[in-house]
Amino acid sequence: MMQCQKELFDIPDGITYLNAAYMGPLTKQAAKIGRQAVEKKLAPWSIKINEFFDLPNAIYDLSSKLIDAEPWDMAIVPSVSYGIAIAAKNIQLSKGQKIIVLADQFPSNVYQWNELANDNDALVETVSWPEDGDWTAAILEAIDDKTAVVAAENAHWTNGTKIDLIAIGKKARAVGASLVVDLTQTLGVMPFSVKEVDPDYMVAGCYKWLLGPYSFGFMYVAPRNQAGKPIEENWITRKDAHDFGRLADYKGEYQPGARRFDMGEKSNFINAPIAASALTLINQLGVENISLYIKSLTDYIAVRAMAIGLNVAEAQQRAPNLIGINFNGGVPAHLAPALAAANIFVSIRGDSIRVAPHIYNDKSDIDRLFEVLEGEI
Numbered sequence: 345m346m347q348c349q350k351e352l353f354d355i356p357d358g359i360t361y362l363n364a365a366y367m368g369p370l371t372k373q374a375a376k377i378g379r380q381a382v383e384k385k386l387a388p389w390s391i392k393i394n395e396f397f398d399l400p401n402a403i404y405d406l407s408s409k410l411i412d413a414e415p416w417d418m419a420i421v422p423s424v425s426y427g428i429a430i431a432a433k434n435i436q437l438s439k440g441q442k443i444i445v446l447a448d449q450f451p452s453n454v455y456q457w458n459e460l461a462n463d464n465d466a467l468v469e470t471v472s473w474p475e476d477g478d479w480t481a482a483i484l485e486a487i488d489d490k491t492a493v494v495a496a497e498n499a500h501w502t503n504g505t506k507i508d509l510i511a512i513g514k515k516a517r518a519v520g521a522s523l524v525v526d527l528t529q530t531l532g533v534m535p536f537s538v539k540e541v542d543p544d545y546m547v548a549g550c551y552k553w554l555l556g557p558y559s560f561g562f563m564y565v566a567p568r569n570q571a572g573k574p575i576e577e578n579w580i581t582r583k584d585a586h587d588f589g590r591l592a593d594y595k596g597e598y599q600p601g602a603r604r605f606d607m608g609e610k611s612n613f614i615n616a617p618i619a620a621s622a623l624t625l626i627n628q629l630g631v632e633n634i635s636l637y638i639k640s641l642t643d644y645i646a647v648r649a650m651a652i653g654l655n656v657a658e659a660q661q662r663a664p665n666l667i668g669i670n671f672n673g674g675v676p677a678h679l680a681p682a683l684a685a686a687n688i689f690v691s692i693r694g695d696s697i698r699v700a701p702h703i704y705n706d707k708s709d710i711d712r713l714f715e716v717l718e719g720e721i
Contacts, residue, residue: 346629346637349703360688360712365501365529365666365700368555374621378557381614391613393588396580399616400606406623407562410631411527411546412537416601417570419563420610424526425452426575427547427563428495430605431524432456434572435544437464441492444483447473448694450501453526457495466492477661480508484515491521498536501529502693503668504642504700505657509541517542528552528561532626533634533665533702544569553665553702556622560615565602578608634703639664641701641710648714652721668696669717682720688713 352371355361361369370378384390404415421427437443443457447470454468461468474482479500487494494516498509509525516523522544527536531548532555538546547563550556565572579585581604583597598604610616626634645667646656655670656662674695683690690713691698701709 345640346633346703348637348706349629350706352625353704355704358687360686360709362699362701362705362709362713363689363691364553364702365698366552366689366691367558368552368702369704370557370618371555371622371625373625374555374618377621378614378618381617385613393586395613396611397586399613399620400610402620403562403616403623406620406627408564409627410532410536410623411564412539413564414601416603417538417564417567419565419602419605420607421547421561421563421605422559422607423452423561424450424528424547424549425456426607427545427561428453428456428524428526429575430563430565430572431522431545431547432460433575434569435460435493435522435524437461437466437492439465440467440490442467442469442490443493443495444469444471444486444491445495446471446479446483446497446500448500448502449495449497450526450528453495453497453524457493460493477505477657479505479661480511483507483512487512487515487519487521489519491516491519493522493524495524495526497526497529498534499530499663499666503657503670503696503698504529504663504666505661505668506663509536509543513541513543530663530665532623532631533638534663535631535635538564538566542566550619550622554619554622554626555702556619557615560612560619563602563605565605567601570602570604572605574604574606576608578606580608580610581606629703635664637703638701641705641707642667642699644707644710645669645699645701645713648710652714652718654717654721665702666698666700668693668698670696676721679717679720683713683716686712686716688716 404418408415528549549561551558582595
């Protein structure tokens with residue numbers, strides 16, 4: 345099994361950071377690359393034309409490897425909401441049809457669907473929290489011949505309960521519905537293949553589990569949807585954009601594949617190098633290896649939690665990378681300050697403490713967490 349990678353990060357010994365689902369840290373190498381990128385902007389004459397294209401091309405290649413896609417199927421976006429807006433713009437919705445979302449789903453994958461439904465006299469149906477914890481069965485039951493969109497994730501962001509997107513994708517296609525997935529909370533630490541799931545659109549931010557910068561992400565657009573309309577028109581997505589001397593020879597044709605959906609200024613000379621460094625590390629370590637390592641930590645969390653009478657989801661219902669420690673009646677108000685005082689960083693989400701370890705954590709971090717929990721409850 346892969347070993348702890350804490351030496352790659354600048355995390356002081358007194359800090360127990362178990363909150364990658366909130367925000368992942370940069371590696372020391374990525375931070376160095378970022379500083380070099382900022383310094384380079386002091387001398388803009390050193391930025392060559394080819395860098396406008398070489399940087400994005402690296403992101404397309406690295407991100408596509410994470411999801412078993414082709415580089416031409418990828419687009420660069422600044423946020424999940426941007427990618428969801430692209431999906432919504434290109435999905436035809438009729439009166440009376442419905443869009444399925446999950447209870448307490450992250451708002452970036454909800455608000456746009458509310459607007460689309462309102463504009464088309466359609467419905468947003470929210471799947472309630474399943475009493476048995478089986479999100480997959482609950483979503484499958486909700487999908488019917490009135491379903492136009494299933495907007496989901498492969499683990500609920502609040503507590504890591506797992507969702508089988510392969511089964512949901514099959515049911516969605518059977519009724520002619522589009523599958524739109526936000527993988528921000530699992531991509532890079534939980535295996536995913538577009539060849540198995542076949543989503544219409546997939547989007548992910550880089551700043552959590554992918555250990556990249558804020559305001560930078562990417563999306564996958566299935567080939568069947570690549571003739572759609574972007575939400576902005578910019579020069580670099582057009583044919584012959586590399587010819588800076590002829591940019592005013594306006595082109596009606598886009599770059600091939602999903603390039604038309606790229607955000608403006610996709611060649612971000614600071615964020616793109618940082619993101620490329622982070623994605624390179626994830627690919628080098630291997631998603632499967634990362635997943636197995638982090639699962640060993642969340643499994644240990646489950647054992648420690650149950651030993652003191654707290655509840656967690658069943659093993660078969662848990663994503664490998666984040667876990668909710670559930671308190672009947674809510675998390676006691678004094679716990680969050682007590683953990684913060686001990687420099688232990690987690691998140692409170694609903695009635696759970698969400699614990700989200702990454703490759704820089706080991707079992708000693710979990711032991712420190714439970715030293716405080718056991719002393720406070």
